[in-house]
Amino acid sequence: MNQIISNTQQQQNMSLDNTPPSGRSRPEELVPSRYAVQVGEIEVLVISDGVLPLPTQMLGHNADPAARAAWLKDMFLPQDAFDWALNVVVVRSGDQTILIDAGLGLDPNLNLPRAGQLIKRLEAASIDLASVTDVVLTHMHMDHVGGLLVEGVKEQLRPDLRIHVAAAEVKFWESPDFSHVSMPPGFPDALRATAKRFTKEYQSQLRLFDEEYEVAPGVVVSRTGGHTPGHSVVRVASGGDRLMFAGDAVFAVGFEHPDWHNGFEHDPEEAARVRVRLLRELAETGGQLVATHLPFPSVGRVAVDGDDFRWVAAFWDY
Template structure:
């Protein structure tokens, strides 16, 4: 063993031990006018690559993954949530997957990372759920989390979403066999735990000054996005409306979309909106921190990540 190797190994091993105990950054902050937004990585979800493009040939799908030096069978979906501070309101957007799914053991970090960052869960005044899939409500279902939240915390969920999960339709989805039962269970548990806190809305709701949730449908019938706008600046957290393949291949359908045709229309509309306005976009399943601009290239789009601001 060389002297260099002996010196490097302890240094690398100790990086991140203080505080979070993590080797990589898991949160990224951006200011939109007077509103603070922090993207937080919940981890990654390993899923079959076929779920990223259910309406295209295997050859076309393989070409996309090969071009990015990614394996063809499994793909690590990023999973991000957001924390927004506007005035005296502290708003959590989605909560991650939680701890109830052993095949998603590399995610479920959101609550821990909030607490590591010094965020008291009891300081959260509002929660927006983009939709009730388990990787968005699961963090709230973890034992002990409800007790740490304010008793009067407001959880904003589209009325169409709440209604859908009373009897969810999976007929147009293409998911691994174990997933639909897990989705049903997580959604039911969420409603049971937080029925007194859920505030339903129809099309849009202003959660705080400059922070609005609006229903898009598509991914699920009540799927919503969150717009943060202040002093002429804007960022939209699009939830599951856009995935990694969706920029270059916006018409590729995702196996988790309950209304795939509508989801395609929603995706293109959101991409057009961001390209035309120059506003920022962030997403649940785009590589962390997922913040960037959208450029249009003919009939497709290009994601332009922000320059990492140290």
């Protein structure tokens, strides 16, 4: 499935492949940071931007602390804080190369040295920033737009780059409501400042949609709301295969406890409804799911039994 890539494409550095590019030497990382999935005719590459340690209370700030502690214990996770994955996706459909979200970036004030790896890992995957024709943003939290604000990145991007984002998202960040979130201190200010800076930097490249937009053949972004008012998911469909990039609609705890409110959700009740709707859709279609904060490469499927959902990780394809 991952090998449907021609030699010609490889020579042009065009393939979204799991094999390292030949003829280049670079220090090897000890962790895999990209994983390719073929969806019909469309190539999808999950790239890790690294990890972000966050307090566990954020997993479900409306949950009984004992229930939260029990879930962490069952998952063999530490009780105080654990690392959230940061997954970014590159999609190639026809002659378009689409970057879905952009990772956290490298803000030295945040002291998050294990995040913000995207640019280096795109390079390791032989994906030239100048080859990106479109960016799709699931939403404008800094862990999804920050990579575009890393020094020197904008200069490498094409002047005609299109950045697709829901109109409701851009509007939200003009005067964002943080009254329902539960974030560590400092985060709201950092999120506000990053979204503002992003809008200013990329204003002329923003292409707003209301509810849905077909970015490329078989690649459709749809607004869900919930997490943020303009939060959107991307559905990729080709030749009977389906994959959904769900952004921040689904977290690791969300299969067993879809009603737990994540600390980053601006409208947690709506976010929970969105989560259940998407999980039901995925269970029904059998399509693959990729989400920002599920453990890398976060490729899997959703099983359902009544109201109980279960994550079924994909077997890696070598």
